[in-house]
Amino acid sequence: MRLTRFFLPVLRETPKEAEIVSHQLMLRAAMVKQASAGIYSWLPLGYRVLKKIEQIVREEQNRSGAIEVLMPTIQSADLWRQSGRYDAYGKEMLRIKDRHERDMLYGPTNEEQITEIFRDSVKSYKDLPRNLYHIQWKFRDEVRPRFGVMRGREFLMKDAYSFDLNAEAARHAYNRMFVAYLRTFARMGLKAIPMAADTGPIGGDLSHEFIILADTGESQVYCHTDLVEMPVPGKDVDFDGDLSPIIKQWTSQYAATDEKHDAAKFVAEVPADKQVSARGIEVGHIFYFGTKYSEPMGCKVQGPDGKLVAVHMGSYGVGVSRLVGGIIEASHDDAGCVWPVPVAPFEVGLVNLKSGDKDTDAAANAVYEKLTNAGIDVLYDDTDERAGGKFATMDVIGLPYQIVIGPKGVKAGEAEIKTRKGGAKETIGIDAAVAKVIDLVTTGRDLA
Numbered sequence: 398m399r400l401t402r403f404f405l406p407v408l409r410e411t412p413k414e415a416e417i418v419s420h421q422l423m424l425r426a427a428m429v430k431q432a433s434a435g436i437y438s439w440l441p442l443g444y445r446v447l448k449k450i451e452q453i454v455r456e457e458q459n460r461s462g463a464i465e466v467l468m469p470t471i472q473s474a475d476l477w478r479q480s481g482r483y484d485a486y487g488k489e490m491l492r493i494k495d496r497h498e499r500d501m502l503y504g505p506t507n508e509e510q511i512t513e514i515f516r517d518s519v520k521s522y523k524d525l526p527r528n529l530y531h532i533q534w535k536f537r538d539e540v541r542p543r544f545g546v547m548r549g550r551e552f553l554m555k556d557a558y559s560f561d562l563n564a565e566a567a568r569h570a571y572n573r574m575f576v577a578y579l580r581t582f583a584r585m586g587l588k589a590i591p592m593a594a595d596t597g598p599i600g601g602d603l604s605h606e607f608i609i610l611a612d613t614g615e616s617q618v619y620c621h622t623d624l625v626e627m628p629v630p631g632k633d634v635d636f637d638g639d640l641s642p643i644i645k646q647w648t649s650q651y652a653a654t655d656e657k658h659d660a661a662k663f664v665a666e667v668p669a670d671k672q673v674s675a676r677g678i679e680v681g682h683i684f685y686f687g688t689k690y691s692e693p694m695g696c697k698v699q700g701p702d703g704k705l706v707a708v709h710m711g712s713y714g715v716g717v718s719r720l721v722g723g724i725i726e727a728s729h730d731d732a733g734c735v736w737p738v739p740v741a742p743f744e745v746g747l748v749n750l751k752s753g754d755k756d757t758d759a760a761a762n763a764v765y766e767k768l769t770n771a772g773i774d775v776l777y778d779d780t781d782e783r784a785g786g787k788f789a790t791m792d793v794i795g796l797p798y799q800i801v802i803g804p805k806g807v808k809a810g811e812a813e814i815k816t817r818k819g820g821a822k823e824t825i826g827i828d829a830a831v832a833k834v835i836d837l838v839t840t841g842r843d844l845a
């Protein structure tokens with residue numbers, strides 16, 4: 398993408414209304430623009446990141462066996478009256494009347510909608526287990542929307558819903574999703590800590606939040622250092638045995654806790670040099686709630702013995718739009734964002750230091766073409782802004798690698814490459830620079 402044809406209205410000043418670094422950088426890097434309180438338009442740079450995060454979430458959901466659907470944003474109030482949540486949900490729910498005076502609402506979550514779909518189509522235990530998910534906008538009329546996309550009113554969520562014959566099978570589905578979450582966040586360059594949690598308005602008695610550590614986080618985490626260091630499960634997790642040993646380790650031996658979960662007792666059990674007490678951001682939340690919705694809504698199947706039983710359900714949320722801010726909180730420096738390669742809006746920034754100069758243009762255009770042909774996403778600064786401005790823009794938008802082509806270097810046949818994270822620089826031959834950057838993008842490494 399040539400910057401002269403892109404849409405990147407970066408801000409040089411930090412907007413006053415933004416309190417935390419991710420919100421400041423998302424505005425400065427022209428990733429989002431506020432439309433109303435807690436509601437944002439996604440500008441091209443931010444939208445690219447959102448789509449990359451969404452795709453990683455999707456791939457790991459699919460890999461875990463979940464099946465993608467798409468439910469509407471607008472739901473009927475009657476559906477929520479069936480579960481008893483219409484009145485219980487309170488002011489966070491945006492209630493709407495259509496032209497026929499029917500009560501509608503903008504969905505804050507989809508337990509009712511999915512239960513209705515399942516109830517009306519599935520009749521036998523032979524159609525279990527199933528896990529259906531979608532990635533769809535939600536609306537919650539938060540009292541205090543703040544921190545940009547981190548606590549928005551309109552936000553993008555991945556929500557999955559599992560259906561099983563009994564509690565044991567449902568626990569198995571829960572474990573599967575638990576591991577999918579660890580893998581999902583690891584692929585984004587994040588260390589997410591599972592923390593035993595309250596179930597709130599979703600209900601149920603088994604729940605974990607997935608927290609990434611960041612000073613500006615709204616959650617308090619106490620845990621064992623081993624939990625932060627724990628490796629993410631590889632390919633061979635055995636969900637078909639009893640509870641997989643990995644899950645056992647994660648959920649009991651190392652269970653993190655928050656203020657509500659008797660931190661004092663926890664802390665006493667952990668040696669002083671192994672205690673982690675930190676702030677964090679909740680990027681995912683999973684629940685097992687049994688028959689809380691299936692019972693009142695009549696979502697029943699015929700079991701192997703011919704009797705009708707209410708299905709056991711769980712729901713599993715990922716804050717897709719919140720993750721954009723969360724990743725910035727976890728990965729930035731004084732100059733701007735520092736994107737991990739898998740979620741970067743572009744992989745490489747190419748800077749032409751003297752647009753309009755025949756030789757420099759020819760060299761930079763050739764590099765652009767080679768990288769693009771190699772399948773690399775390049776943002777090519779071909780504008781006639783001065784060098785300082787170009788560098789500042791590249792740093793604030795935080796692309797993982799930069800290649801700088803200037804008239805002096807071109808005379809010597811050289812280019813400069815830079816890794817955004819850590820700022821290591823190297824001047825080498827132009828072709829070598831292209832080859833090296835392709836290698837760095839593919840391996841995700843830093844310059845030595």
Ligand code: 5CA
Nearest residue numbers: 506548549552556679680681682713714716719
């Ligand atoms: N139905 C369940 C799971 S599918 C549910 O709604 N869970 S939740 O309320 O915990 O939300 C799931 C995730 O959405 C949270 O972990 C968080 O990452 C994200 N989220 C929740 N509220 C907001 C908000 N106001 N702004 C941005 N993201 C949010």
